[in-house]
Amino acid sequence: MKNKIKMVRRACPVCDSKNESCVFAEENIDRSQLDDFAFASRKMPEYMHYRLVVCPGCDLLYANPLPTLKTLSEAYHEAAFDSAEEAGYAARTYASFLNGIGANLPDRVGALDIGTGDGAFLEQLIGKEFAKVKGVEPSKAPIQAAKKEIRPLIIHGLFKPKAFKKNSLSLVTCFQTLEHLYEPKEMCRGAFQILKTGGAFFVVSHNRRSLSATVLGRKSPIFDVEHLQLFSSQSAKRMFEEAGFKKVEVKSILNLYPVHYWLKLLPFPRAMKKVLIPLLKAIGIGYLPIPLPAGNMAVIGYK
Numbered sequence: 001m002k003n004k005i006k007m008v009r010r011a012c013p014v015c016d017s018k019n020e021s022c023v024f025a026e027e028n029i030d031r032s033q034l035d036d037f038a039f040a041s042r043k044m045p046e047y048m049h050y051r052l053v054v055c056p057g058c059d060l061l062y063a064n065p066l067p068t069l070k071t072l073s074e075a076y077h078e079a080a081f082d083s084a085e086e087a088g089y090a091a092r093t094y095a096s097f098l099n100g101i102g103a104n105l106p107d108r109v110g111a112l113d114i115g116t117g118d119g120a121f122l123e124q125l126i127g128k129e130f131a132k133v134k135g136v137e138p139s140k141a142p143i144q145a146a147k148k149e150i151r152p153l154i155i156h157g158l159f160k161p162k163a164f165k166k167n168s169l170s171l172v173t174c175f176q177t178l179e180h181l182y183e184p185k186e187m188c189r190g191a192f193q194i195l196k197t198g199g200a201f202f203v204v205s206h207n208r209r210s211l212s213a214t215v216l217g218r219k220s221p222i223f224d225v226e227h228l229q230l231f232s233s234q235s236a237k238r239m240f241e242e243a244g245f246k247k248v249e250v251k252s253i254l255n256l257y258p259v260h261y262w263l264k265l266l267p268f269p270r271a272m273k274k275v276l277i278p279l280l281k282a283i284g285i286g287y288l289p290i291p292l293p294a295g296n297m298a299v300i301g302y303k
């Protein structure tokens with residue numbers, strides 16, 4: 001069968017090392033499925049991944065080779081959005097860091113959320129008295145799902161640092177997105193440029209060295225074709241520092257999600273989930289929110 005996806009090789013996207021001697025896992029992809037798979041940010045995990053290499057220079061785990069940028073950006077524009085409930089829970093979890101960060105900022109004027117989805121976090125920023133709040137989002141579906149008063153704050157498209165004035169923002173946030181980017185370091189540099197002195201870049205990503213990732217091994221939902229790289233605290237810190245940030249802090253996160261979402265993430269057979277999830281929803285337990293360490297970390301750097 002003809003393979004429609006063109007694959008390309010790359011150096012480590014954090015430290016530029018070309019040392020590929022440590023192969024973490026060989027490619028595990030059904031190419032016929034890859035041709036039309038969905039790129040939604042939260043979905044049923046399927047355990048497919050590209051060939052994964054560990055960088056000896058910075059501890060990043062990254063896909064190499066991977067599809068061309070063109071192939072991946074086309075896929076993003078067609079992504080569906082069906083997780084407003086989960087987006088709301090995630091936004092509340094991440095907002096719990098805003099009091100601590102806010103105390104260190106020069107002011108609360110100018111905040112940008114990159115990959116904002118339906119803008120759930122923009123609501124949290126406004127609630128914490130941030131002014132001049134904006135979001136950028138490449139997919140149309142989540143913007144259409146945004147609340148009426150939030151939608152005008154969302155710019156449809158990819159993050160382009162040049163679209164914002166240099167040294168003009170106090171806070172830039174980017175959640176669960178760095179793993180998906182072709183050039184994550186470029187985004188960090190872009191965030192640095194548009195931040196005021198003392199402003200913060202606040203990122204949430206998976207931590208591949210977290211307890212849950214270690215316990216689940218390659219059954220962890222973080223090993224996914226959507227993830228082009230996976231960070232540890234070491235590699236995340238290194239990327240922030242290379243982009244110019246000082247006083248970089250890494251903190252683990254307790255995620256608050258309803259029971260049905262936790263079940264979706266766990267490595268049970270799909271048939272079992274299809275029965276169990278609607279059943280628990282029907283009796284109400286499925287909607288019970290519980291906090292668990294899902295292997296996420298918050299990375300915060302100051303300019």
Ligand SMILES: [Zn+2]
Nearest residue numbers: 012015055058
């Ligand atoms: Zn590296």
